[in-house]
Amino acid sequence: MNHRHNRSGLTRRQLIKGIGAASLLPLVGSAPFAIGGQSAGRVVVVGGGFGGATAAKYLKRANPAIEVLLIEPNETFYTCPFSNLHLGGLREMDAIAHGYDELKDRYGVRVIHAMVEDVDADAHKVTLSTGRKLDYDRLVLSPGIDMRWNALEGYDEEAAEKAPHAWKAGTQTELLRSQLEAMDDGGTFVMVAPENPFRCPPGPYERASLVANYLAQHKPKSKVLILDAKDNFSKQGLFTAGWERLYGDRIEWVGLSSDGRVTRVDADRLEVETEFGTVHRADVLNVIPPQKAGWIAERAGVTDDSGWVPVKAETFESRQVADIYVVGDATVAAPMPKSGFCANGQAKVVAAAIAASLESRPAPEAYWTNTCYSLVGPEYGISVAGVYRVQDGVIAEVEGAGGLSPADASDATRALEAEYAVGWYNAICQDTWGTSPGSRAT
Amino acid sequence: MRPDRPTHHDAARRRLLRGLVAAVAAIGLATPAMAEGPWQRLDAARSVLGDAEPVTQGLVLDLPHVSEDGASVSLTVGFDGELADDDYISRIDLFATANPSPEIATFHLTPLSGKPEISTRVRLNETQQVIAIATSHQGERFATAREVRITVSGCLMRNGADQPEPLSNPRVSVPARFSPGQPEAVRTLINHPMETGLREGPDGEIVPRHIIERFTVSLNGETAFEADLHQSVSASPYLLFYLSPEQDSEAVFEWQDDTGSTARHEAAIETS
Amino acid sequence: MKRVFPIASLTLASLLLTITPLAAQAEETFSDAQLEVMAGGCASCHGTDGRLAGSVPTIAGRPADVLASRLLDFKHKEVDEVTVMDRIAKGFTDAELRALARHFAAIDLNNDNEPEE
Numbered sequence: 001m002n003h004r005h006n007r008s009g010l011t012r013r014q015l016i017k018g019i020g021a022a023s024l025l026p027l028v029g030s031a032p033f034a035i036g037g038q039s040a041g042r043v044v045v046v047g048g049g050f051g052g053a054t055a056a057k058y059l060k061r062a063n064p065a066i067e068v069l070l071i072e073p074n075e076t077f078y079t080c081p082f083s084n085l086h087l088g089g090l091r092e093m094d095a096i097a098h099g100y101d102e103l104k105d106r107y108g109v110r111v112i113h114a115m116v117e118d119v120d121a122d123a124h125k126v127t128l129s130t131g132r133k134l135d136y137d138r139l140v141l142s143p144g145i146d147m148r149w150n151a152l153e154g155y156d157e158e159a160a161e162k163a164p165h166a167w168k169a170g171t172q173t174e175l176l177r178s179q180l181e182a183m184d185d186g187g188t189f190v191m192v193a194p195e196n197p198f199r200c201p202p203g204p205y206e207r208a209s210l211v212a213n214y215l216a217q218h219k220p221k222s223k224v225l226i227l228d229a230k231d232n233f234s235k236q237g238l239f240t241a242g243w244e245r246l247y248g249d250r251i252e253w254v255g256l257s258s259d260g261r262v263t264r265v266d267a268d269r270l271e272v273e274t275e276f277g278t279v280h281r282a283d284v285l286n287v288i289p290p291q292k293a294g295w296i297a298e299r300a301g302v303t304d305d306s307g308w309v310p311v312k313a314e315t316f317e318s319r320q321v322a323d324i325y326v327v328g329d330a331t332v333a334a335p336m337p338k339s340g341f342c343a344n345g346q347a348k349v350v351a352a353a354i355a356a357s358l359e360s361r362p363a364p365e366a367y368w369t370n371t372c373y374s375l376v377g378p379e380y381g382i383s384v385a386g387v388y389r390v391q392d393g394v395i396a397e398v399e400g401a402g403g404l405s406p407a408d409a410s411d412a413t414r415a416l417e418a419e420y421a422v423g424w425y426n427a428i429c430q431d432t433w434g435t436s437p438g439s440r441a442t
Numbered sequence: 443m444r445p446d447r448p449t450h451h452d453a454a455r456r457r458l459l460r461g462l463v464a465a466v467a468a469i470g471l472a473t474p475a476m477a478e479g480p481w482q483r484l485d486a487a488r489s490v491l492g493d494a495e496p497v498t499q500g501l502v503l504d505l506p507h508v509s510e511d512g513a514s515v516s517l518t519v520g521f522d523g524e525l526a527d528d529d530y531i532s533r534i535d536l537f538a539t540a541n542p543s544p545e546i547a548t549f550h551l552t553p554l555s556g557k558p559e560i561s562t563r564v565r566l567n568e569t570q571q572v573i574a575i576a577t578s579h580q581g582e583r584f585a586t587a588r589e590v591r592i593t594v595s596g597c598l599m600r601n602g603a604d605q606p607e608p609l610s611n612p613r614v615s616v617p618a619r620f621s622p623g624q625p626e627a628v629r630t631l632i633n634h635p636m637e638t639g640l641r642e643g644p645d646g647e648i649v650p651r652h653i654i655e656r657f658t659v660s661l662n663g664e665t666a667f668e669a670d671l672h673q674s675v676s677a678s679p680y681l682l683f684y685l686s687p688e689q690d691s692e693a694v695f696e697w698q699d700d701t702g703s704t705a706r707h708e709a710a711i712e713t714s
Numbered sequence: 715m716k717r718v719f720p721i722a723s724l725t726l727a728s729l730l731l732t733i734t735p736l737a738a739q740a741e742e743t744f745s746d747a748q749l750e751v752m753a754g755g756c757a758s759c760h761g762t763d764g765r766l767a768g769s770v771p772t773i774a775g776r777p778a779d780v781l782a783s784r785l786l787d788f789k790h791k792e793v794d795e796v797t798v799m800d801r802i803a804k805g806f807t808d809a810e811l812r813a814l815a816r817h818f819a820a821i822d823l824n825n826d827n828e829p830e831e
Contacts, residue, residue, distance in 0.1 A: 196510045368754070383798055
């Protein structure tokens, strides 16, 4: 057998042996350091997406002796990034699917497929949907977002089965795709885009782009209408120029100041009404509603009245509850956007901070970068980047760094960025779950 | 050996400090009426207050803690405090303490307004305190402030969209029917660049100031609601306010900008 | 662990690096834990430890002087066909870029995680 050494010097065999011993002990009420003195503390991670899975892996990289439990309801995780390609008919669902074998087998993360139903921060316990209770020394919440149902009149969970949001990937993505496939040529795809802050600022506009691309090829008489609760959106100049270049007038965008804000949805009739009473009828209706932190965050007491989670800039520990760290879309981390890239990066800072905290030493200084890639077309990529540090106790963009793809870039550059977008997706998925669909042509 | 929980102790310490401050205030070392607030440090606000010490209860300013786009921050100001029976809020002033020019807007309300609550969208240059001051018909004064942190999310870098024609597309959403004594919300929107006069255009020249200065709503010729707007109101001004007509009315909505140009919208209102 | 770090290229690297005025100061060093965090964003495009091969180049195990000069070029010069690395490199000090270069150079491609396709 090939004994492979990981960074800390422990062999894989030693790792598995350690976990095997741990699983023999009852988890309820067990003292975290009872396993023959080998455990350096127990961390429970809630959520197995870009934030949670990365946190679990990087905690193990920092110190394999930390017991890491990852609680994620799904056995297969479908990524929101690149789900727009499925909507555009360019990728199958399995190309955005990721599993947890690598985290379990290579890193020794204990993965439990259940929901977390309650957090008792004082007792340092979480309660699972199975009824089981788990102790923790530190808790990482990466619960993503939940929709604010009925923030738009008439848009509740039931309505989302007729007018999907597809703002969590999986069955919603497949539902919206099947609706697009069934739409008659000449129909209108109406998208309702939310006000800030929301998950993935450029996401709706990439979606509009790739739907337009699909329609141009398969249903050329059809149109895309975006009704926006904002006057400005991410990479707006680049998107607008790209739409004109690739799709002519197929995409119409109506901003807030042109009465673009939708206040009421009728999912049965596929109609939406704006704040000044204009009614729009859709053939396929995609409502991206206002959002908030995943609901377990509120249960844990880490949300504020905005519905999002304020965190300490240096470590992403909750500002409200000790020993709970929160990463990803759920957090108030502006100017960092709500993106998978940022969740992955925040998780690494948290892993380092927790590993340091468990050893009573100071956490390293935080660094983050983000690059949001968007595909305006299969060979037309654009990006916006940012580098972030903590300045005066808050997260700030490093001046002089970051920025948009050039407005006047050549076709070759757009094609190169589209290639790098795929490379980014493969790399970040490998970094997060250890699985990668490999280089696939879009 | 469970590691320290520093946050817990810090929080306890903060609570203790706050308790001490409150105790000191209660003893009378600080007079309750002498309410500390950023309005005392802003000349424009002090001139509205005059000699009066404002009451800090009752006026509520709703703003996000953090806004990712300082060009358009949603704001709602409302009053739900105590007033004498025949008194009503007649004026609300808004200030942005760290903007180049702190006055945002002044709203003039009448008994025909019905409910002293206004929503709009404002420009905030940077992280700062926003101040609201309400004045009642009988001269009571109320003040409140909220801090807003402005970040420009890297993902939100703007390239300016096409500017529509100033004073074009006035939109008014007003209920066709009112119940007497029951104020209802009215929403208005109109295109306008609300050019501050501080911005450099693509040619390097300062783009001249061009803003809507006044918005008036009249019912059967009588002024019901008025707004004086300044450059800190976001482009394409949005105003939500309340009306409470007593009889069937012809409502006239008029916007006037600093060139003297106007736009007008009329609506018939029934009361039953 | 096999380190390829010829003295000759070290001298060349020093010559290249003395072009920037910051090289006159004492070089800041960073702990391993600090470097892990500093390098956190790199994995998103280059894979864990910079090992991934694909449209985005592998950076693990490449000579430190090559990586350093590339990063510094991204930061200070116009590089052909650059798309995003200039925007990112500008967010780090020269010392940080050099430390990152050493960090990735020291990763042994032959050991542990196999580069994945």
